[in-house]
Amino acid sequence: MSLDRAWDSPGRAATLVLSGVAALVVVFLIVPVLVVVPISFSSSQYLEFPPRGFSLQWYERFLDSVEWTGALWVSVQAGILATLLACVLGTAAALALARSRFPGKALVVGFLVSPMIVPVIVLAIALYGIYAKLKLVGSLTGLVIAHAALGLPYVIVTVSATLQRVDERLEHAALSLGATPWRAFRHVTFPLIRPGVIAGALLAFIASWDDVVIALFISGTRSGTLPKRMWEGLRSEIDPTIAAVSTLLVAVSLALLVVLELLRRRSARLTGAQDG
C-alpha cells in the first residue's frame, strides 16, 4: 500500500498543476463573456464596466433597428439552409465513404474535411475569387453554399463515427426482406445514425452562426449576417447594443451545445442498454 502511495504522489502533484493551468485557461476564455453579459443589461449610454444599472434598453434598440433584425434574419436563414445542405451532402458522403471501397478514398476524405483544417481566411479568399466570377458575391445562395462547406466536415465526421457502429448486415437484412435501397436507408440506416446526423447538424449550424470571416468577404451590405454587422458596428458606433447582440449569439451557441451534450448522453444510454 505504502509503495502505491509513494508512486502516486508525483502523479497527484502533476494533476494539481494540470488542474491549475486548465482553470486559468477557462478563466481567460470565460471572463470576456462574463464581462459582456452584464454590460448588455447596462442602463448607461456607453460601453463601461462595471455597468451602472439594469435595463433592457440595448435589447430594445436591437429589436427596433431594421439593420440589426435584418442581419439576424440573414444569419438564421443562412444557418438553417446551410445546415440542411451540409446534412444531406455530409450524410450521403459519409455513407459512400463507409460502404464502398475505391482508389483514392483517403484523398477524397481529406478534401471533404479540408474546410475544417484550412484557415478560414484562405477558404474565404478562394470563395471570393470564385463567387466574383459566378456573380454570387452578396447573395444568400452564395452564403449558404459557403457555410454549408464550412459545416460539411462536422457532419461527415459525426455521421462516419456513428456509421462505424452500424453493422452492414442490418442493411443487407433490410434489403433481403424486400426494402428498396432507399427504404432500407430510411427505415433502418437513418434511424440508427440519427444521433450522429443531429450532432453534425448542430455543429454545422454553430459554424455558420459564428462565422465572421467568410461573411465579411462574400456577403454584401444588404445580406450581412449578425457577426458581420457586429464587426461593422464595432468600427463605427460603439454602443452596448453590440454587447446585447454578443450575449444573444453566445446564448444560442450555448443552448445548442447543451442540446448536443444531452443527445450524446441519451445515445450513450441507449447503446449502453443495447450492450447489456
Next chain:
Amino acid sequence: MSPVPTSPSAAAPLRGAVVRLDRLRKEFGGAVAVDDLSLEVGSGEFLTLLGPSGSGKSTTLLMIAGFVVPTRGEVYVGGNAITRKPPHERDIGIVFQNYALFPHLTVYDNVAFPLRMRKQPAARVAERVGWALDLIRLGGLGGRYPHQLSGGQQQRVALARALVFEPSLLLMDEPLGALDRRLRETMQGELKRLQRALGLTVICVTHDQEEALTLSDRIAIMNHGRIEHLGTPEDLYERPQTPFVAEFLGESNALAAKVLRDDGPRTIVRTTQGLEMSVRAGAAKSASEVRLAIRPERIDFLEPGESRDNVVDAVIDETVYLGDAVRYLLRTASGEGLTLKARCPAGGGPGIGDTVRVGWAADAVMVYANTHAFVSSSGLPPPAQPGEGRGGG
C-alpha cells in the same frame, strides 16, 4: 411438441423452391473464391455447405442472396434465373450470422418489416406476424426490443422475420454459431421441426460439423471454392470420396502408403513408416502411391486369441477422456502413430505406457489415389507427412 401452426394463407404448408447453381464463379481481383460451383437443391430439402474458413461458403450464399455479383454462372430459384435481380426483389429469407435484428424496432415491428415493405394492409400484417410469432413460440414478446431478449430468443425472432413473408427459399449463415451448446441443440431440433412442417428449402452455411450432420438432408463439403463431396451425412461419413472429406468430417488416421501386391480379396500396402496392412482389393493400382484413412472408432483393442484383417502391437502414448469414449494415441513398433477411439471400459481400460494389441478390418481402410492433398482435421495429431499444410485456413 406442439403442432406447427400452418400458414393462414394456404391450407397446405409452404412449398420450397428448387434451387440450382450453374457453374457459379466468383473471383476477387484474380483470387478464386468460388470455383465453377454447380449444385441442385430439391424442394423442401435442407442442404448444408460445410467447409473450413475461407472455402467460399459465405460467398456462395451471398451470391444466391444477391449481395455478391458472380463473375459468371447462374442462380436459378424455382426455375427462374435470378442472377441479375437486386436482393430486394429476390424473395429469399435470410437468417444472418448474429441475426441482424433491427435494434430500434420491437420484435413485432422487426417481424412486420418485410410485410410493410410489401405494402400489405395492417390487418394482414397483424395476422401474419401473429402466425410467425406463434410459430417460434414468442407470442407474448412482440413489444420487447431485441436487446431485451436472450440469444436463443433473438435467433427465433430472426427466423420468424425471415419466414413471415413466405419466401420460397431460406438461407442461413452460421445460424446457431453464437449460442451455447445446450441452446444450440434445442434450436437444432426446433429448426428441423419447422423446416419439415413448412416444407422449406434451406441452404445453410456452417463450419460446425455436428450441426451439419444433425440438420441436413445433404451436405456439400467445400474446399478451395469447390465441392469436394456432396451426399447424405451417412454417405459422407461412411464413404468419403476424398481424403479431405475423410479428415474434415469426423476424425481419421491419415497415412501415406505404397501398394505392394494383390492378395486374393485383399491388396497389401505398406505405409511410409513400414507398417504393412491389407485393404479391400481393387482399391488401388499395383505399385502406386496411395493415401489411407482409418476412422479411430474402427480400430479395436483385441482380446487374446481375437483377430482382424490387420493386427498390430502398439504402446499407448496418451489417453484423452471424452466422457462417452476415450481417445488413445498409440505408437506401433514401426513408429506409426495411430488414434483409437473406444467406449469407456467398465473396469478402467489400459493406461499410458501399456502395450496393447489392436486390429481393424480391411474394409475399415479408405484408400485414395495420391492426387489429393491431405488436410489435418481438428482433433488429431498431424498426418504422417508433416510437410502437407491445412487447406483454406
